Amino acid sequence: MNLIEKKCPCCGGTLEFKDNDRSCRCEYCKKSFVIEKEANSNSGVDQEYDYQLNIAPSPFRAFFYIAFCLILVLVLFVFGLVFSSMFS
Numbered sequence: 001m002n003l004i005e006k007k008c009p010c011c012g013g014t015l016e017f018k019d020n021d022r023s024c025r026c027e028y029c030k031k032s033f034v035i036e037k038e039a040n041s042n043s044g045v046d047q048e049y050d051y052q053l054n055i056a057p058s059p060f061r062a063f064f065y066i067a068f069c070l071i072l073v074l075v076l077f078v079f080g081l082v083f084s085s086m087f088s
């Protein structure tokens, strides 16, 4: 298990994570990143990996998206009830 050091893409601070970690968090700017491990094709015998840091989507955004969809379905349902009672 190796400890990988990378520069934070957001603030340039030093990020440390283990080579089998899937995500990490910058302790300077508090941003979360998803770690993508890519085999480095330029290397010779030893398998080397490149570690790509992608900004993790905020869990709050997913929550708001789901809540918005639920409200939309609810509104459509209520509209359906109103219209069906109007025409019956």
Ligand SMILES: [Zn+2]
Pocket: 008, 009, 010, 011, 012, 013, 026, 027, 028, 029, 030, 031
């Ligand atoms: Zn940072």
